[in-house]
Amino acid sequence: MPEPIIAFDAVTYTYAGTDEPALHEISFEIQPGEYVAILGLNGAGKTTLGLCVNGVIPTMLGGELEGTVTVGGLDVSEYPVREMSKLVGVVFDNPEFQMSQMSVAEEVALGLENAGVPYEEMKRIIPDTLELVGLAGFEERSPLGLSGGQQQRLAIAAVLAMKPQILIMDEPTSNLDPIGKQEVFDMAARLNSERGMTVIVIEHEVEVMARYADRVIVLDGGRVIMNGTPQEIFSRVEELAALKLRVPEAAELATILRTEYGDWDGPVPITTEPAVAAVNDLLGATRD
């Protein structure tokens, strides 16, 4: 087992000015190159968890942090966010709130400028990064003039330019239309598979997570209550329903069919193709 890139050890966090902890005794590890989905209702602590990874909690937001968060071997509470930014890139749900520059190129350049990257190098990195997120040729456009999906991909480019090892996306597609969502998830999957980037996605889109994620962590009331492969997690349809969480429709369908046709066994399909195969088998069985 290689050294985990992210390790939470009994982390309890309380925001400044509140009594109720937002995270309770959270412990888990993430290996380099993993694609992890974090599920949970609003208020379950997903965003808080994300902010712990790049050190915004506790260095920027204060509050009370117990336990340790170790990222890339560094204890986040001991390093300023600007140091962690070399390791962790974070993208938030509202892309427009993350734009601060007059042009797309300058938006991408911001992190590089802060890191003191020489001009010649920036001139190479910026078009490459924009190419990667499918925004090649947008250099001189105003970020405010882009569509939601383009803005979100620009926000991602702005952190990718800094070449972090970990990309955290906090509900990156909640403001996007279906095409925009697809663009963002495809890109994250590419970064994960082609570049070995560790990706953490905080999402409600269970279908997408079932397809891409290596692992799913379910939070409820600030506690980790499930942690496993999408296959393991999404098979527990009743438990997730009790938490008011959605499961992929394929899994839901399969569970209903299983209740109807009792003796059908095998793993619960969580994506469309296995579900189709399973239903086909079932139809074949009933026809006989």
Add this chain to the structure above:
Amino acid sequence: MSMQAALPVAMIPGNSIIHRINPIAKLVWVVGYVVLAFSTQNIVVLYSMALFALLLAPIAGITKPLLKGALILVPVGSSLLALQIIAPAVERPWTPVGEIGPLTLYGDGIYYGFVLLGRIVASLLLALVMVMTTHPSDLFTSLSKLKVPYTLNFMLAMTLQLIPVFQREVGIIMSAQKSRGMKGKGFSAVLPSFVPVFVGAIERVQQLSISLESRGFGSNGIKTSYRQVRGRPSDWVIGIVGALALGGLSAYSIWRGTWNISSDIVFSPLFVVVTFVISATLFFGVVLFAVFLSLKK
């Protein structure tokens, strides 16, 4: 929503000689203009400065937007002249030159009125030429080269960015309030939208600050700049010539004790009356138009 549409005064993209001048050289001229405008009372100098700024417009291809931006001068200029004619800002005794209804018109203040107007016209026109031909990022990059602190620079740039965003947010909130039956007329409709706009602004700024910090904003190491602003020899010449000419004229003006040439110019009573009628009409025209617009909504 593009910047151009949202801001009344914004950069007009182009590649003219004026556009290509280094922002600092332009800044030297604007500062020089303001210094000279406020150190002289010579209307020939003031209106030559205004004319020179105006002549730059066709070269930069910004004549129309410049004149549009300069419309702001109509209410300011007309009220200034009209007031100087009915209540001169010079020592009594004043010489009456005519009467319109209850108002007595005097010729003594008109020279000073033209000086005040000339100062504003000259400074504003050149400032507009600069703003309309300089990319804001280039200006901020140049300023940071002049050791203007990074944070201050960023604040200036950010403000420019946020104006259109907030304009749009006010629009959205006002529509939401109207759709819930709130009366929507004039300033009284804008006022209740302030609270949601400010709350939204705080949320936006908090998220932006986290996003910026996550990209190393607060790093105290050496920062580099993506925008490269060149200082060619011609820029140096333009800057130095501007500094010398405008600085020299300012110094000469101060040496001559504001270089006031009012004693050489005699305004005929008819000229004073006509100027008053025109500027008063313009001023009340603007006021009436504004009232009409706000009632029409």
